Amino acid sequence: MGETLMRKWLLADFGLDVVELTAVHHGADVAAQVWKASTATNTYAVKWSGAGTKTGHQVAAYLADCGIAGVPEMVRTIEGGLWSVHAKKRLTVTPWIDGQRAAETGLTDEQWSEYGVLLRRVHDAEPPMRLRDALPRHSHIDARMSALAEEVRAGLKTPEGADLAAVWEQYEDVIADLFGNRPEKPTGPRVVCHGDPHLGNVLVGDGLRLIDWDDVIYAPREQDLMFMLGGMGEFGPVTENQRNAFLDGYGAHAIDEDAVRYYRHVRAYEDVVGWSHQALEGPENAFALGVLKGVLSEGLAALATPN
Template sequence: MGDTLLQRWLYDDFGLDVVELSPVGHGADLAAQVWRASTATNRYAVKWSGAGTNTGHQVAAYLGDSGLPGVPEVVRTVEGGLWTFHGKKKRLTVTPWIDGRRAADGGLTVEQWSQYGVLLRRVHDAEPPARLRDALPKQSHIVARVPGLAAEVRERVSEPQDEVEAELAGLWARYAGTIDVLLADDPPVPEGPRVVCHGDPHLGNVLVAEDGLQLIDWDDVILAPREQDLMFMLGGMGEVGPTTAEQVEAFLSGYGPHVVDENAVRYYRHIRAREDVVLWSHQALTGPDREDCVRITRGILAEGLAALAVEAC
């Protein structure tokens, strides 16, 4: 898609006279594109995405409008909506641009981990209107796609066609036991109280700004037990989660009182590990950044979320 077309959409849909567009390359979601858009007076983050559900952006708008610190406000369309559709029903959304670094690029200090605990607790304690709460998905939107993608990966690695596929085939052979466990039946579904969960609160979706931490990318919002999000803080996420016991303690201290349901953590860890192994493996076959995808897959299987999930079975 050319810049001129996007600029026209932003003007017609949001009333923004954009003079400069710069693509933003972060993120593993191949279904989404992100730009920094500049007008004569302001800058904005523009996202064109076919991922997730509409309810994610609705939740982000509700939290932002509620003044919850750490959730960016949502820019409305000229008709007062939250998004418009273009292409193959992909959502075009706009939020103010946040100056700051990605937490995944430099980590968080112990104090910032505590602040992040406070932020995530506020999200979980939010009480959206009943109609919005009832519309939230109860499971990951990726779940249904995983079996088909896993079958495709198995077929491709059975007869690798290049060096990258051969390396991936070696990983699937070496960790066949782990992958078989992940693709088998899930642990029991948690039955605890459900709250608004971000769904993907690793450090790649956190910005460190002058006025505090900002939690972005709400495509994976889900109504689930708190452990859906807390799982990311309790081991297996590598550099996009806490890396020391002190950091974990700081996060939990900021988060406040909650008795962690270890069975729920086990369930969400299993689900996420399976998604990560299959999706990163599939991206290693289809691109882009195929070599990096194999490296990430190896880390997940060898010492990351998958290894931890299977160890707990």
Template structure:
């Protein structure tokens, strides 16, 4: 999308007269584009995305408006909305956080404890019934992943290029794990549900003087284990990497008896989503070699290895 058009949208929709726009590399979400937008007085994070659901932004706005520290506020449109829509994608604006991505710098044990406190506050939040009832009960990524399975398998039957050939070898090597992910999902949990971020690894955490949990596209109404499983191993550098870090997070989070069957379910779901979606990206782009390495990591030491135990 052209910079001139984006400036026009920001002025018309949000009343922001932007003097500088800078594209920002943004994680693994190929459905999103992010910019830093600077006006004469402030800086903003601008996201144009077709991912997730509208409900995530409503939850983020509810949490921020409730004063929950660590959840960035959403800048309202000129008409009071939380987003505008262009080309069937949502345009959202939040204040720019001049910090670093936690996945790049890591967190200290003290910060891991702070993050436990933050995620507990999210889970303990009580949105109004209308918003709570509108929350998705299942992952939108999980719902669209089966359509990719046949395409990935078809492409791997006649791999085109070095990355595809290596991915085909990886799929053959880990055929047992992949078959388990595709055909052997555990029973869905039936426990009490809370507001879950859905993707709370520290690639979605920004650090300045405090921690900020961003990217609320994947919000889901689910047992706490949906989010907590990210802190229990298999996430590489975007989760705790030492026992001390994990204990610091859980201490900050506070009392909760983990349901291991529920952890297993959400670990299995996420591993399935990740293996298929990263494999698809390795075949179709962007960043095919990187996507291949991520896929290999998930299968060797990541969530998939844990999910089928």
């Protein structure tokens, strides 16, 4: 997307007269473009994406309006909306947050407790019935994995897929379990879940900010807590003290281990298929293959499948 067109959209849709526009590259979402946009008086984060659902923006706006400081507010369009649409993708704007990804900086034990408090406030939120009823009950990513998996299987048979095929052969038993032995779906009480609250989606600056609400879902809270209970490497708590600090901040909750097992299995399946597809199609094929090896050897897939 060219800068001139993006500037035009931001002025027409949000009334932002942008004087400087810089592309920002973060995350595994190849369907999104993120920009840092500066006007004469303020700086904003701009995202143009076809990923996720519009409900995520509605939830983020509701939580921010409720005063949850760790959820960035949404900048409204001139007409009062939360986004505009161009080429079937949503354009959203939030204030720019000076800080670094927690996956790069790590969190102190005190910050882990702070993050536990933040995620508990998200889970304890009670959105209006209309918004609650609009929330997805099933992961939109998981819903498209079957078709993507077929593309990967076909790619394994091509010369370009030789390196990936070798990894799949090495971890054949783990992958077979992920594809064929999904645990029973939990039926416990549902809450508003971020859906992807690993440290790559946490900014550390003046406090903590939980960003990228594309995967919001109405599910048992273990959907989110799973990320704090092992298998995420540097994207989650690494030590027992860090995990305990998070849980202390989060507060009393009897963790449903069966639900954790289910959501860990689902995410591991998504990661194996998604990173395998990127290893075949790009971008950054070699990086994707390395991530896949980690997921299978010591990450979520290793934890999600029996030894």
